[in-house]
Amino acid sequence: MTPDAPLFLHRIPGPEPAPDAPLVPYWSVTKTVIALCALRLAEAQRLDLDAPLADIGATLRQLLDHTAGLPDYVTLPAYRDSVARDDEPWPADDLLRAALAQGRLFAPGEGWAYSNVGYLLARRVIEEAAGLPLDAVVQEQICAPLGLRSLRLATGRRDFRDLPFPGTQRYHPGWVYHGCLIGSAEDAARLMHALFTGKILKPESRTQMIAARPLGGALPGRPWTECGYGLGLMCGRFGAAGRVLGHSGGGPFSLAAVYHFPELPAPVTVAAFTGGGGEGRAEFAAQEAALKPRP
Numbered sequence: 001m002t003p004d005a006p007l008f009l010h011r012i013p014g015p016e017p018a019p020d021a022p023l024v025p026y027w028s029v030t031k032t033v034i035a036l037c038a039l040r041l042a043e044a045q046r047l048d049l050d051a052p053l054a055d056i057g058a059t060l061r062q063l064l065d066h067t068a069g070l071p072d073y074v075t076l077p078a079y080r081d082s083v084a085r086d087d088e089p090w091p092a093d094d095l096l097r098a099a100l101a102q103g104r105l106f107a108p109g110e111g112w113a114y115s116n117v118g119y120l121l122a123r124r125v126i127e128e129a130a131g132l133p134l135d136a137v138v139q140e141q142i143c144a145p146l147g148l149r150s151l152r153l154a155t156g157r158r159d160f161r162d163l164p165f166p167g168t169q170r171y172h173p174g175w176v177y178h179g180c181l182i183g184s185a186e187d188a189a190r191l192m193h194a195l196f197t198g199k200i201l202k203p204e205s206r207t208q209m210i211a212a213r214p215l216g217g218a219l220p221g222r223p224w225t226e227c228g229y230g231l232g233l234m235c236g237r238f239g240a241a242g243r244v245l246g247h248s249g250g251g252p253f254s255l256a257a258v259y260h261f262p263e264l265p266a267p268v269t270v271a272a273f274t275g276g277g278g279e280g281r282a283e284f285a286a287q288e289a290a291l292k293p294r295p
Contacts (some may be wrong), residue, residue: 005275005285006164010185010287012193012269017186022164023150024273025137025173026181026188027030027249027256031119033138033181035064035232036195037203037246039202040141046127049208053121058108060125064231065213070115071102073177089174090121112229119178134179146194151183167253176251188258188271192246196260196269207235208247216236222280238287248279257282261290 008024010017026033038060041047049061058068068225073079074205076098082090089095099117123134130137135153143151154160154173159182161168173180194200201209212228212235226237230245238244242263247254257279258271272285 005281005287008164008185008273009285010189010271012189013266013294014268016182017051021150021184021186023162023182023184024165024188025154025160025163025249025251025254025256026183026258027176027251027254029188029247029249029256029258030176030179030181031249032195032196032232032247032258033142033191034119034126034134034178035209036124036200037130037134037137037141038064038122039201039209039231041126041129041137043202043205047125053125056121060122061231062108063115063122063125066114066118066229067110067112067213068108068118069104069106069111069113070098070118070121072115073099073107073117075102084176085222086170087173088176089172096120096176101218109225112215114178114179114229123178130133138181142191142200145188145200146223148183148187148191150187151181152189154180154182163254165253180251185273188256188273189269192258192260192271193269196245196262196267210235211268212236221279222277238283238290241258241287241290247276248283249278250279250282255279255282257286259283259286259290264290266294 042049052058053157062068073095126137127134151249158171209231212230215227218225223238224236225239228235233245234247235245241261244259244261246259254275256273260269261267267291270286270289272282274282
């Protein structure tokens with residue numbers, strides 16, 4: 001952690017946060033929320049995770065666990081150039097056409113590749129099943145049951161205007177095509193803690209989420225010593241902190257890491273948000289907070 005990088009952190013159990021805690025971008029932690037919404041709708045029999053999706057050639061489950069074989073859009077040079085110029089986001093259908101023109105990476109279920117395109121498509125499936133836009137689905141399925149008041153979907157530059165990081169004005173959240181939630185560090189921790197304390201999903205649904213595909217061992221510059229991916233969850237081990245379940249994320253000006261640590265003598269959940277680059281910085285902050293003895 002560099003000395004000038006702001007750090008916003010909340011640990012459960014832990015002290016109460018300041019009442020005026022700032023909002024921060026959740027980046028790809030939003031994927032966990034999307035997967036939670038899908039599983040909640042599946043519990044209500046409003047969608048089927050394993051039904052073949054027309055025109056996609058994969059199932060919703062394969063979109064959520066990155067086994068659909070879809071390419072990503074961050075590999076498109078024109079996308080990266082537009083973001084660097086601070087252009088307005090492309091229409092989503094134009095983005096999809098350009099990304100999918102790269103070709104499928106493998107047959108569905110025959111490999112693993114992280115794909116933001118897959119989560120854009122998952123968002124559309126969820127919105128169609130719920131008959132609501134994603135922000136309303138999140139409010140109905142996640143925020144209302146858990147009493148989370150700060151969460152909302154960032155839709156325009158105004159939503160990033162007052163975030164506590166330099167450079168927020170040179171990025172439109174629409175470039176995150178599956179959606180970028182913003183909220184407090186406290187609500188991020190409360191959300192993840194609720195998942196692993198039985199407050200938001202039935203046990204069988206939670207079991208599906210954490211049934212992770214093994215993806216290897218240590219990652220340079222990050223605390224991971226074992227890696228895997230479930231349904232919207234990064235699963236593995238952070239060295240001495242043991243098993244971890246949650247998600248990391250990052251954008252041009254900040255980083256996110258929200259994890260549950262179930263193997264500690266007293267299990268904890270930590271949400272860490274900081275500035276700068278390299279997702280390991282937020283992950284190491286979460287690991288340090290998890291291992292710190294309670295006062």
